[in-house]
């Protein structure tokens with residue numbers, strides 16, 4: 503198979519003070535800038551704390567001995583770099599449409615490339631023993647999820663593991679009773695862009711249909727703005743995410759051009775999450791490529 507060089511820079515546009523990609527092949531709704539990188543760093547350490555570690559797939563021994571790992575949609579590479587430090591015998595590769603990952607100063611066992619996980623990745627068939635993909639919910643349309651699962655299956659070695667971690671935004675949504683406006687919540691905005699807000703509920707079927715086997719799903723309910731320090735941390739991340747998505751929310755809700763009105767909306771969400779004991783539904787899927795798929 504011919505491997506294309508996907509190491510291309512994307513045209514960017516400024517929306518309400520935030521940088522976005524102007525590329526119809528990138529559906530991602532969060533900006534590509536330093537403030538978003540800061541949020542992702544806090545989110546990484548928050549999730550590591552919640553889940554008491556960086557992964558669920560049964561690959562610890564292999565990681566210690568030395569395997570090749572892909573972080574698909576790695577962002578600035580916080581998971582990739584953390585894992586590269588913990589498992590120096592393994593090789594880590596990160597791929598993302600955004601080039602905020604480290605280019606020069608990084609561990610020797612870490613490499614990053616720009617690439618779109620819904621297209622052909624710059625790796626040969628059967629390259630990786632383990633593929634990790636976390637929080638692509640806000641970036642993949644319904645059809646691109648299937649393309650991505652297929653492409654990751656191609657680059658996974660027979661017997662290798664894939665681990666996908668994502669949240670179900672639709673069923674953790676806020677202010678349902680006050681939903682007077684057409685596109686009020688993030689989940690409605692996602693669906694108007696053909697991005698499935700409840701993708702974790704669809705992943706079992708999609709993963710098996712793509713041809714992965716031995717699928718195991720784990721569900722965790724992470725408290726939002728209740729349940730002590732952990733809930734506060736999760737809310738801070740959610741709050742920051744809501745602020746970062748404002749430039750796109752404004753398009754359907756012009757009154758949110760006023761930052762104070764928007765902030766008031768988020769504060770209502772905070773109160774609602776606390777009083778309703780809202781939790782974010784996290785789903786972790788681990789599956790394998792069959793030994794006889796090729």
Ligand SMILES: C[S@@+](CC[C@H](N)C(=O)[O-])C[C@H]1O[C@@H](n2cnc3c(N)ncnc32)[C@H](O)[C@@H]1O
Pocket residue numbers: 527528529530542546574575576577578580581597598599600617618619620635636637638640641642
């Ligand atoms: C919420 S961030 C998560 C980053 C990282 N996985 C983590 O957990 O820290 C989602 C990332 O997916 C990337 N992304 C979105 N669509 C993509 C695509 N089609 N191909 C590759 N990366 C993509 C974004 O640029 C962003 O860095």
